Amino acid sequence: MYGNSGYTGEDRMCDLVCDRYPVLQVMSRFGIALGFGDKTIAEVCAENKVDTATFLAVVNMQMNAGCNASEAAAGVSVRALTDYLHNSHGYFLDFRLPAIRRKLIEAVDCAQNDVSFAIMRFFDEYAAEVQRHMSYEEQTVFPYVESLLAGEKNTAYSIDVFRRQHDQVDAKLRELKNIIIKYYPSGSTNELNGVLFDIFTCEQELASHNAVEDDIFIPAVERLAADGVRDEKPEPLSAREREIIVCVVKGMTNKQIAEALCISAHTVITHRRNIAAKLQIHSAAGLTIYAIVNKLVELSEIKDTITDL
Ligand SMILES: [Fe+2]
Ligand SMILES: [Fe+2]
Missing domain, CATH: 1.20.120 (Four Helix Bundle (Hemerythrin (Met), subunit A))
Structure with a gap:
Protein backbone atom coordinates (compact mmCIF):
# COMPACT_ATOMS: atom_id res chain seq x y z
CA MET A 1 0.00 0.00 0.00
CA TYR A 2 0.88 3.62 -0.40
CA GLY A 3 3.29 4.92 2.25
CA ASN A 4 5.60 7.86 2.80
CA SER A 5 8.05 6.60 0.23
CA GLY A 6 5.49 6.77 -2.58
CA TYR A 7 3.87 4.08 -4.69
CA THR A 8 5.75 0.95 -5.72
CA GLY A 9 5.25 -1.62 -8.48
CA GLU A 10 3.64 -3.94 -5.92
CA ASP A 11 0.72 -1.56 -5.23
CA ARG A 12 -2.52 -2.26 -7.06
CA MET A 13 -3.20 0.06 -10.00
CA CYS A 14 -6.87 0.43 -9.03
CA ASP A 15 -5.87 1.63 -5.53
CA LEU A 16 -3.57 4.23 -7.07
CA VAL A 17 -6.31 5.55 -9.38
CA CYS A 18 -8.95 5.64 -6.65
CA ASP A 19 -6.58 7.37 -4.19
CA ARG A 20 -5.26 9.88 -6.75
CA TYR A 21 -7.57 10.27 -9.72
CA PRO A 22 -5.32 12.77 -11.64
CA VAL A 23 -3.12 9.75 -12.33
CA LEU A 24 -5.67 8.87 -15.05
CA GLN A 25 -4.08 11.56 -17.18
CA VAL A 26 -0.59 10.21 -16.57
CA MET A 27 -1.83 6.76 -17.59
CA SER A 28 -3.34 7.92 -20.85
CA ARG A 29 -0.14 9.81 -21.74
CA PHE A 30 1.81 6.60 -21.20
CA GLY A 31 -0.76 4.71 -23.32
CA ILE A 32 -1.97 2.54 -20.42
CA ALA A 33 -5.49 1.22 -20.98
CA LEU A 34 -8.19 0.84 -18.32
CA GLY A 35 -9.74 -2.51 -17.45
CA PHE A 36 -6.78 -3.82 -15.42
CA GLY A 37 -8.79 -5.55 -12.67
CA ASP A 38 -6.76 -6.16 -9.52
CA LYS A 39 -3.33 -6.24 -11.16
CA THR A 40 -0.34 -4.48 -9.63
CA ILE A 41 1.22 -1.34 -11.13
CA ALA A 42 4.20 -3.42 -12.32
CA GLU A 43 1.94 -5.99 -13.99
CA VAL A 44 -0.17 -3.34 -15.73
CA CYS A 45 2.95 -1.50 -16.94
CA ALA A 46 4.47 -4.74 -18.27
CA GLU A 47 1.26 -5.60 -20.12
CA ASN A 48 1.18 -2.15 -21.73
CA LYS A 49 4.94 -2.23 -22.49
CA VAL A 50 5.54 0.81 -20.29
CA ASP A 51 8.70 1.17 -18.21
CA THR A 52 7.49 0.80 -14.59
CA ALA A 53 10.28 2.92 -13.04
CA THR A 54 9.50 5.84 -15.37
CA PHE A 55 5.75 5.60 -14.74
CA LEU A 56 6.31 5.52 -10.96
CA ALA A 57 8.80 8.41 -11.09
CA VAL A 58 6.22 10.64 -12.82
CA VAL A 59 3.33 9.47 -10.61
CA ASN A 60 5.23 9.94 -7.35
CA MET A 61 6.51 13.34 -8.39
CA GLN A 62 3.07 14.55 -9.50
CA MET A 63 1.46 13.27 -6.34
CA ASN A 64 4.27 14.70 -4.19
CA ALA A 65 4.43 11.24 -2.71
CA GLY A 66 7.73 11.43 -0.91
CA CYS A 67 9.72 10.98 -4.07
CA ASN A 68 13.40 11.75 -4.30
CA ALA A 69 13.71 13.40 -7.72
CA SER A 70 17.40 12.67 -8.27
CA GLU A 71 16.89 8.99 -7.37
CA ALA A 72 13.88 8.86 -9.67
CA ALA A 73 15.89 10.45 -12.50
CA ALA A 74 18.57 7.79 -12.12
CA GLY A 228 27.43 8.22 -23.28
CA VAL A 229 25.20 5.17 -23.00
CA ARG A 230 22.21 4.17 -25.02
CA ASP A 231 18.83 4.06 -23.40
CA GLU A 232 18.96 1.29 -20.88
CA LYS A 233 15.55 -0.16 -21.68
CA PRO A 234 15.39 -2.63 -24.57
CA GLU A 235 12.70 -2.29 -27.20
CA PRO A 236 10.03 -4.99 -27.09
CA LEU A 237 10.32 -7.88 -29.55
CA SER A 238 8.16 -7.80 -32.68
CA ALA A 239 5.83 -10.70 -33.54
CA ARG A 240 8.22 -11.73 -36.35
CA GLU A 241 11.18 -11.75 -33.96
CA ARG A 242 9.28 -14.02 -31.56
CA GLU A 243 8.51 -16.37 -34.48
CA ILE A 244 12.19 -16.50 -35.36
CA ILE A 245 13.18 -17.28 -31.77
CA VAL A 246 10.78 -20.23 -31.81
CA CYS A 247 12.38 -21.51 -35.04
CA VAL A 248 15.90 -21.08 -33.62
CA VAL A 249 15.14 -22.96 -30.42
CA LYS A 250 13.58 -25.75 -32.47
CA GLY A 251 16.99 -26.16 -34.07
CA MET A 252 16.21 -24.77 -37.54
CA THR A 253 19.01 -23.29 -39.67
CA ASN A 254 18.76 -19.76 -41.11
CA LYS A 255 17.94 -21.27 -44.51
CA GLN A 256 15.15 -23.41 -43.06
CA ILE A 257 13.74 -20.42 -41.16
CA ALA A 258 13.82 -18.30 -44.33
CA GLU A 259 11.90 -20.97 -46.26
CA ALA A 260 9.38 -21.54 -43.47
CA LEU A 261 8.61 -17.82 -43.08
CA CYS A 262 8.91 -16.94 -46.81
CA ILE A 263 11.65 -14.34 -46.22
CA SER A 264 15.27 -14.15 -47.38
CA ALA A 265 18.13 -15.65 -45.36
CA HIS A 266 19.59 -12.14 -45.20
CA THR A 267 16.41 -10.90 -43.44
CA VAL A 268 16.61 -13.80 -40.99
CA ILE A 269 20.18 -12.79 -40.11
CA THR A 270 19.09 -9.16 -39.60
CA HIS A 271 16.26 -10.27 -37.30
CA ARG A 272 18.63 -12.50 -35.33
CA ARG A 273 21.06 -9.61 -34.90
CA ASN A 274 18.23 -7.36 -33.65
CA ILE A 275 17.01 -10.07 -31.27
CA ALA A 276 20.53 -10.43 -29.83
CA ALA A 277 20.78 -6.64 -29.37
CA LYS A 278 17.39 -6.33 -27.71
CA LEU A 279 17.70 -9.32 -25.39
CA GLN A 280 21.48 -9.30 -24.96
CA ILE A 281 21.31 -13.06 -25.58
CA HIS A 282 23.71 -14.38 -28.21
CA SER A 283 23.38 -18.17 -28.09
CA ALA A 284 20.70 -20.69 -29.05
CA ALA A 285 20.94 -22.15 -25.54
CA GLY A 286 20.22 -18.71 -24.04
CA LEU A 287 17.30 -18.18 -26.42
CA THR A 288 15.92 -21.55 -25.42
CA ILE A 289 15.79 -20.50 -21.77
CA TYR A 290 14.19 -17.17 -22.77
CA ALA A 291 11.59 -18.93 -24.95
CA ILE A 292 10.61 -21.37 -22.20
CA VAL A 293 10.42 -18.72 -19.47
CA ASN A 294 8.35 -16.44 -21.70
CA LYS A 295 6.13 -19.31 -22.84
CA LEU A 296 7.00 -18.97 -26.53
CA VAL A 297 7.43 -22.75 -26.69
CA GLU A 298 6.50 -25.79 -24.63
CA LEU A 299 9.35 -27.85 -23.25
CA SER A 300 7.91 -30.93 -24.99
CA GLU A 301 8.27 -29.23 -28.40
CA ILE A 302 12.03 -28.79 -28.06
CA LYS A 303 13.19 -31.72 -25.96
CA ASP A 304 15.17 -33.27 -28.84
CA THR A 305 16.88 -29.97 -29.61
CA ILE A 306 17.91 -29.38 -26.00
CA THR A 307 19.79 -32.68 -25.86
CA ASP A 308 21.70 -31.62 -29.02
CA LEU A 309 22.82 -28.27 -27.55
FE1 LIG B 1 7.18 20.47 -22.02
FE1 LIG C 1 8.72 22.90 -20.62
Missing part, protein backbone atom coordinates in the same frame (compact mmCIF):
# COMPACT_ATOMS: atom_id res chain seq x y z
CA GLY A 75 16.18 4.92 -12.76
CA VAL A 76 14.02 6.23 -15.60
CA SER A 77 14.06 5.33 -19.26
CA VAL A 78 14.83 8.56 -21.12
CA ARG A 79 12.95 7.28 -24.15
CA ALA A 80 9.79 6.47 -22.18
CA LEU A 81 9.95 9.86 -20.44
CA THR A 82 10.42 11.73 -23.73
CA ASP A 83 7.39 9.93 -25.22
CA TYR A 84 5.39 10.85 -22.13
CA LEU A 85 6.35 14.54 -22.41
CA HIS A 86 5.56 14.53 -26.14
CA ASN A 87 2.07 13.14 -25.44
CA SER A 88 1.58 15.74 -22.69
CA HIS A 89 2.38 18.52 -25.18
CA GLY A 90 -0.32 17.14 -27.49
CA TYR A 91 -2.77 17.14 -24.60
CA PHE A 92 -2.15 20.80 -23.68
CA LEU A 93 -1.95 22.20 -27.21
CA ASP A 94 -4.60 20.15 -28.99
CA PHE A 95 -7.09 19.52 -26.21
CA ARG A 96 -6.76 21.43 -22.94
CA LEU A 97 -6.06 25.00 -24.08
CA PRO A 98 -8.54 24.95 -27.03
CA ALA A 99 -11.23 23.60 -24.65
CA ILE A 100 -10.54 26.40 -22.15
CA ARG A 101 -10.68 28.95 -24.97
CA ARG A 102 -14.10 27.71 -26.09
CA LYS A 103 -15.47 27.92 -22.54
CA LEU A 104 -13.86 31.31 -21.97
CA ILE A 105 -15.54 32.79 -25.06
CA GLU A 106 -18.86 31.48 -23.86
CA ALA A 107 -18.30 32.79 -20.33
CA VAL A 108 -17.09 36.32 -21.11
CA ASP A 109 -19.29 36.79 -24.16
CA CYS A 110 -16.71 38.88 -25.96
CA ALA A 111 -19.05 40.93 -28.09
CA GLN A 112 -20.35 42.60 -24.95
CA ASN A 113 -17.50 44.69 -23.56
CA ASP A 114 -13.88 45.73 -23.98
CA VAL A 115 -12.69 43.80 -20.93
CA SER A 116 -13.98 40.57 -22.47
CA PHE A 117 -12.09 41.34 -25.66
CA ALA A 118 -8.91 42.11 -23.69
CA ILE A 119 -9.24 38.85 -21.74
CA MET A 120 -9.50 36.83 -24.95
CA ARG A 121 -6.45 38.62 -26.34
CA PHE A 122 -4.52 37.85 -23.15
CA PHE A 123 -5.50 34.18 -23.43
CA ASP A 124 -4.53 33.93 -27.11
CA GLU A 125 -1.14 35.52 -26.44
CA TYR A 126 -0.65 33.07 -23.59
CA ALA A 127 -1.62 30.05 -25.76
CA ALA A 128 0.87 31.24 -28.41
CA GLU A 129 3.56 31.44 -25.73
CA VAL A 130 2.86 27.87 -24.59
CA GLN A 131 2.97 26.77 -28.24
CA ARG A 132 6.42 28.38 -28.66
CA HIS A 133 7.68 26.87 -25.41
CA MET A 134 6.59 23.35 -26.36
CA SER A 135 7.69 23.68 -30.00
CA TYR A 136 11.21 24.45 -28.80
CA GLU A 137 11.19 21.27 -26.72
CA GLU A 138 9.79 19.25 -29.63
CA GLN A 139 12.07 20.67 -32.29
CA THR A 140 15.32 21.26 -30.41
CA VAL A 141 15.45 19.35 -27.11
CA PHE A 142 13.83 16.04 -28.11
CA PRO A 143 15.89 15.61 -31.32
CA TYR A 144 19.02 16.22 -29.20
CA VAL A 145 17.88 13.50 -26.79
CA GLU A 146 17.16 11.17 -29.74
CA SER A 147 20.72 11.68 -30.97
CA LEU A 148 22.07 10.76 -27.51
CA LEU A 149 19.86 7.67 -27.43
CA ALA A 150 21.24 6.67 -30.82
CA GLY A 151 24.71 6.74 -29.25
CA GLU A 152 25.86 9.88 -31.10
CA LYS A 153 28.16 12.42 -29.48
CA ASN A 154 26.28 15.68 -29.91
CA THR A 155 28.38 18.70 -29.09
CA ALA A 156 26.23 21.26 -30.92
CA TYR A 157 23.72 21.40 -28.06
CA SER A 158 23.69 20.75 -24.34
CA ILE A 159 20.83 20.10 -21.93
CA ASP A 160 22.32 22.86 -19.79
CA VAL A 161 21.13 25.40 -22.40
CA PHE A 162 17.61 24.08 -21.88
CA ARG A 163 17.95 24.11 -18.09
CA ARG A 164 18.95 27.79 -18.09
CA GLN A 165 16.16 29.01 -20.38
CA HIS A 166 13.34 26.70 -19.31
CA ASP A 167 10.61 28.97 -17.95
CA GLN A 168 7.42 28.32 -16.02
CA VAL A 169 4.56 28.19 -18.51
CA ASP A 170 1.94 28.11 -15.78
CA ALA A 171 2.77 31.57 -14.37
CA LYS A 172 0.91 33.62 -16.96
CA LEU A 173 -2.19 31.45 -16.71
CA ARG A 174 -2.22 32.18 -12.98
CA GLU A 175 -2.05 35.87 -13.83
CA LEU A 176 -5.04 35.60 -16.18
CA LYS A 177 -7.05 33.77 -13.54
CA ASN A 178 -6.24 36.44 -10.95
CA ILE A 179 -7.18 39.25 -13.36
CA ILE A 180 -10.57 37.64 -14.01
CA ILE A 181 -11.19 37.02 -10.31
CA LYS A 182 -10.19 40.54 -9.26
CA TYR A 183 -11.34 42.74 -12.11
CA TYR A 184 -13.97 41.06 -14.28
CA PRO A 185 -16.87 43.53 -14.16
CA SER A 186 -19.86 41.19 -14.52
CA GLY A 187 -21.26 39.00 -11.80
CA SER A 188 -20.24 35.42 -11.19
CA THR A 189 -21.96 32.92 -13.51
CA ASN A 190 -21.90 29.15 -13.78
CA GLU A 191 -20.02 29.47 -17.10
CA LEU A 192 -17.38 31.76 -15.59
CA ASN A 193 -16.93 29.52 -12.54
CA GLY A 194 -16.65 26.49 -14.83
CA VAL A 195 -13.83 28.04 -16.86
CA LEU A 196 -12.08 29.30 -13.71
CA PHE A 197 -12.11 25.74 -12.28
CA ASP A 198 -10.58 24.54 -15.55
CA ILE A 199 -7.90 27.23 -15.41
CA PHE A 200 -7.04 26.32 -11.79
CA THR A 201 -6.64 22.66 -12.81
CA CYS A 202 -4.71 23.41 -15.99
CA GLU A 203 -2.34 25.67 -14.05
CA GLN A 204 -1.54 22.75 -11.70
CA GLU A 205 -1.15 20.36 -14.62
CA LEU A 206 1.31 22.70 -16.32
CA ALA A 207 3.24 23.21 -13.08
CA SER A 208 3.59 19.41 -12.67
CA HIS A 209 4.61 19.07 -16.32
CA ASN A 210 7.35 21.63 -15.73
CA ALA A 211 8.45 19.90 -12.54
CA VAL A 212 8.82 16.57 -14.36
CA GLU A 213 10.96 18.32 -16.98
CA ASP A 214 13.11 20.19 -14.46
CA ASP A 215 13.53 17.52 -11.80
CA ILE A 216 13.44 14.21 -13.68
CA PHE A 217 13.93 14.77 -17.43
CA ILE A 218 16.85 17.24 -17.33
CA PRO A 219 18.91 15.23 -14.75
CA ALA A 220 18.18 11.97 -16.63
CA VAL A 221 19.33 13.49 -19.94
CA GLU A 222 22.40 14.90 -18.21
CA ARG A 223 23.33 11.41 -17.05
CA LEU A 224 22.73 10.01 -20.51
CA ALA A 225 25.00 12.65 -22.06
CA ALA A 226 27.71 12.13 -19.41
CA ASP A 227 27.69 8.32 -19.51
